[in-house]
Amino acid sequence: MATIANAIEGKHDEPITVSYEHPWVVRFAHWVNAVAVLVMITSGLQCFLAFPSFGPKIPQQNFAVIPPKAITLGGWLGGSLQWHFTFMWFFMGSGLLYVIYQAVSGHWRQVLFMPRDIKGVWPMARHYFFFGKKPPVEAAYNPLQKLAYTSTLFFGVLSTLTGLVLWKPVQFGWLTFLFGGFTLTRVWHFISMCGFVAFIPGHLIMVALHGWNNFYSMITGYKRAPEYID
């Protein structure tokens, strides 16, 4: 604790323990992606407002939930499409950068949810949501974290593929067919958005609970006095 205080004050040149948590490629991809996801969701909702339905035009039956204008971006369909079709490149680019880095570095082993992680999900969820005992820390990411991060990867791929179909249903005709046609693909695209919307609050709450020091490591890569060193 004293080391953290020193580090913050910066007066005494006492040594502090630091760990290098996140390589810069991961941090860079994370923040570009964070901005892009926000823009994609808000502009996407404005696109949805142009035809807030998953059925035919005639007769039009609007979806039960109509997103409020306040959480949309672009002002009208033309504006939101400009945001959507600009930031899709940042979204896809940052995702691709991250995936390539994880694959090449071998770090995917730490974060990718595997069948062996299934049994650890419930104890972790019980700890977080029902005040259960905290399972011992065994790896970089606990099973619930792996599930959460891997699910964003899944929804990222799903939103990209379904987005390609909605953008170019003829050029990606085989994908359109795979997703069950154009109309149904809009549903999958919407669900992938819901996946991100479900992830974000949980993610932000966990970040808030783990404090500034942890958050800081996603910016500079370094975590001061990491919790696993005592």
Place this chain on the structure above:
Amino acid sequence: MADQPQPPKQEGQPGAPEPAADPSSEPSKNESAERREAASPRFGPAGEPVRDVSSKESKRLSRRELLKVAPVIALGAFAVTKWQQPLLNKGYAFSDWAAGELFGRHRLARTFSDNEVAPLARFPYNYYDVLDPDVDLDTWTLTVEGLVQHPGDYKLEQIMAFPKVVQNTRHVCVEGWDVIGNFGGTRASDFLRSIGADLTARYLEAECTDSYYESIDMATILHPQTLFCYEMYGKPLDRGHGAPLRLQMPTKLGYKQAKYLDTIRVTNVLKGGRQGYWEDQGYDWYGGL
């Protein structure tokens, strides 16, 4: 921590740091003591390197690492009012360029069987101004201008003289809805070839009786499923759907498919720099599927 041997590789290492016991982790005291003895904690659980540095060095490292992610701030340019629209136009233009590259000249849009076609009554009328601009169908002609050997006014019968193509294709609106319809007409490429149009030109411009206007890339115009459409569901186009002649391109969004055609022009330069009615307000020019 204090009883760990310090690695010699670190520069400016004044000595062992104080143990940074976390008071919040009460129950793990025994466990942590075990861990301390069991393994050297020079790596975290993810194999991330852990080391002791002076706070000065720590600041230097943080600053260096901060610079590496600083380019992300460039995205903030999208929040600057003055730059926002120019940047979005660039992004949109890039997507349009990519769309043009993705376009397969011989890749056909899926066609559907007759029982997958929506009834005519459920094929929406979409218009921007008036549903029926009062085209005089008896005296109507299509004016052809620009880079063609035989410009002039063409009667509907002259356009209908070519082999009729009938197709069940999907009509996709930029709003997100889609509908499968039945369309009949003359292949645009058949007509343009017969009048000696310059097929290497960049655009076909269309002007409509309701003062709607459009411009389409030549590659799409020459696509085998691009029609000068005069029939829907086996009957002459009704006034709401663009009588007597409209563009029908299953490789383009709905707003590109100009109705009530009045004049077409083969050109390399868009007249007055105008791209299209909706495009000039913000929709993307390519509008391809």
